Amino acid sequence: xxxxxxxxxxxxxxxxPGDEANDADATNGHVAQRTVWTETTxxxxxxxFDAARAAHQRDRFPTFNVRDDRLRRLDEMIASHGIELAEAxxxxxxxxxxxxxxAAEPITASGQVRHTRKHLKKWMRQRRKFAGSSFHAxxxxxxxxxxxxxxxxxxxxxxxxxxxxMAPLASALAAGNRALCKVSELTPNTASVLGSxxxxxxxxxxxxxxxxxxxxxxxxxxxxxxxxxxxxxxAVGRQVMLAAAQNLTPVTLELGGKSPFIVAVDGNVVAAxxxxxxxxxxxxxxxxxxxxxxxVANSRSEEFLDACRAxxxxxxxxxxxxxxxxxxxxxxxxxxxxxxxxxxxxEIVLTSDARDGSEDDAAAPxxxxxxxxxxxxxxxxxxxxxxxxxxxxxxxxxxHIDEVISDINNGPEPLAAYYFGARNEAFEKFVTQTAAGxxxxxxxxxHVGLENLxxxxxxxxxxxxxxxxxxxxxxxxxxxxxxxxxxxxPRTTTPPKPELVEKLxxxxxxxxxxxxxx
Ligand code: NAD
Numbered sequence: 001x002x003x004x005x006x007x008x009x010x011x012x013x014x015x016x017p018g019d020e021a022n023d024a025d026a027t028n029g030h031v032a033q034r035t036v037w038t039e040t041t042x043x044x045x046x047x048x049f050d051a052a053r054a055a056h057q058r059d060r061f062p063t064f065n066v067r068d069d070r071l072r073r074l075d076e077m078i079a080s081h082g083i084e085l086a087e088a089x090x091x092x093x094x095x096x097x098x099x100x101x102x103a104a105e106p107i108t109a110s111g112q113v114r115h116t117r118k119h120l121k122k123w124m125r126q127r128r129k130f131a132g133s134s135f136h137a138x139x140x141x142x143x144x145x146x147x148x149x150x151x152x153x154x155x156x157x158x159x160x161x162x163x164x165x166m167a168p169l170a171s172a173l174a175a176g177n178r179a180l181c182k183v184s185e186l187t188p189n190t191a192s193v194l195g196s197x198x199x200x201x202x203x204x205x206x207x208x209x210x211x212x213x214x215x216x217x218x219x220x221x222x223x224x225x226x227x228x229x230x231x232x233x234x235a236v237g238r239q240v241m242l243a244a245a246q247n248l249t250p251v252t253l254e255l256g257g258k259s260p261f262i263v264a265v266d267g268n269v270v271a272a273x274x275x276x277x278x279x280x281x282x283x284x285x286x287x288x289x290x291x292x293x294x295x296v297a298n299s300r301s302e303e304f305l306d307a308c309r310a311x312x313x314x315x316x317x318x319x320x321x322x323x324x325x326x327x328x329x330x331x332x333x334x335x336x337x338x339x340x341x342x343x344x345x346x347e348i349v350l351t352s353d354a355r356d357g358s359e360d361d362a363a364a365p366x367x368x369x370x371x372x373x374x375x376x377x378x379x380x381x382x383x384x385x386x387x388x389x390x391x392x393x394x395x396x397x398x399x400h401i402d403e404v405i406s407d408i409n410n411g412p413e414p415l416a417a418y419y420f421g422a423r424n425e426a427f428e429k430f431v432t433q434t435a436a437g438x439x440x441x442x443x444x445x446x447h448v449g450l451e452n453l454x455x456x457x458x459x460x461x462x463x464x465x466x467x468x469x470x471x472x473x474x475x476x477x478x479x480x481x482x483x484x485x486x487x488x489x490p491r492t493t494t495p496p497k498p499e500l501v502e503k504l505x506x507x508x509x510x511x512x513x514x515x516x517x518x
Contacts, residue, residue, distance in 0.1 A: 037188040039212040048208045052151045052178040055205035062176045070173045071117040077201040082106030088189035095365040097321040109166035115451035116170045123472045140484045146476040148176030150226035157232045158186035171471025182220045185213035252464030256387045257414045261291035264421025272420040273307030279444045280371040284322045285391040289416040295404045298397040312350040323367040330367040333390035340381040348373040401426040408434045413459030
């Protein structure tokens with residue numbers, strides 16, 4: 001357990017891993033006593049929330065030093081236990097690339113924390129705000145004061161449970177808040193490690209990991225948090241928003257969707273195919289910004305599919321490196337494919353050896369699926385509306401960019417959109433006439449890792465954003481503070497010459513109405 005003496009104090013707490021006295025423990029690969037997965041009870045959840053709220057009441061504006069110390073501990077915690085966390089996640093998946101897991105989880109999470117820590121002092125400053133020339137002319141001034149919100153709740157999914165918990169947590173702590181994090185029940189080993197290490201490195205009223213499934217999650221969302229930050233599916237996001245509404249708790253929803261991938265007639269077809277296949281192999285396509293619907297210019301589609309086949313052949317060994325998380329999700333992906341085929345879609349297998357759980361691929365690791373293209377998909381098929389979250393993709397051919405635009409605009413707003421092609425009129429039309437959380441040209445998913453760019457969805461793919469300063473602002477109230485030398489209100493409500501002021505105001509309104517001055 002962490003030493004509680006320094007909770008909320010303006011000094012680093014003594015006796016925790018990462019403090020100088022304990023640096024022997026804080027080495028990379030340090031293994032915490034992992035507690036076994038135990039669901040947090042409703043009573044415990046409430047008491048942790050109350051403790052965090054009481055701590056916030058005692059110190060509503062943590063100093064830079066306190067926040068910096070929290071971020072330092074967060075970074076050191078992630079680095080010290082990074083390998084352990086990645087290994088736990090590999091265990092949760094049964095089969096997942098350790099290298100990709102280390103890169104996408106502790107390394108990415110630590111990058112976000114470090115970026116936040118580096119810029120914290122600047123972000124915490126009051127921001128001067130221009131409030132109108134006549135106001136400044138009389139000597140008034142205005143600033144925006146970033147104010148901590150209080151106790152925030154963070155709910156994360158199973159695909160990247162470390163980064164998707166730690167990155168919003170870094171923003172929340174930087175903004176001076178305390179946090180409770182509900183991590184996914186589908187990755188219990190990772191959640192258990194997160195639970196153990198967090199209680200070692202943080203006071204329970206600073207940061208607390210809550211373990212449990214949907215029932216615990218529902219209780220979690222009933223708490224009167226000052227902000228709820230949810231990453232997960234659109235369906236559950238809706239329930240989170242409903243629950244939060246009872247307390248008027250503001251929400252950030254980081255959801256999913258069907259991200260389009262466009263290969264224009266002037267696009268580099270080979271580069272596009274290599275990128276798409278890499279994106280479908282990476283974590284077996286189980287990530288929110290994975291390309292889901294592929295649109296290819298009609299005249300380039302055969303060339304594109306050949307390039308996809310060549311890329312799958314070149315990367316055949318990597319297909320086996322990550323499994324679908326569990327049997328339920330495996331069945332879900334296979335059913336999406338089978339439903340589409342049963343309703344008339346054509347399956348284009350991109351590899352010579354099928355890896356879909358059939359008897360032929362008994363030698364392959366469990367729940368691995370090779371990338372598959374489905375052509376001829378229509379609205380009757382589940383895959384036309386459900387997020388794939390796996391290695392399948394649908395392929396649609398087009399002659400004019402307008403067809404792609406109207407197709408995308410007829411569905412829910414995607415989280416990301418990818419475009420391979422020249423930056424010409426068609427591209428400008430695509431970018432300006434469709435909505436998406438973010439757009440990447442000639443690549444996929446790299447925008448998520450750019451620490452200084454806001455990341456978030458729009459419409460059905462989410463609301464609000466984080467990463468970098470956007471995250472700090474999400475977890476702050478930007479409170480306007482207006483200063484004047486002597487009060488203006490008495491002078492404006494009882495002016496010395498009311499008739500003159502009235503005349504002036506009448507003239508101003510008349511002028512603004514567009515009529516000629518009289
Ligand atoms: P999910 O919505 O099933 O679960 C996410 C979290 O919500 C879990 O911790 C779960 O326990 C919790 N939860 C379940 N029921 C709840 C309820 N009623 N109220 C509150 N919380 C509840 O999502 P998942 O299957 O874990 O993750 C996959 C989804 O997440 C995909 O749709 C994917 O696109 C999305 N995702 C989005 C992002 C992003 O940054 N936008 C990142 C990763 C994943």
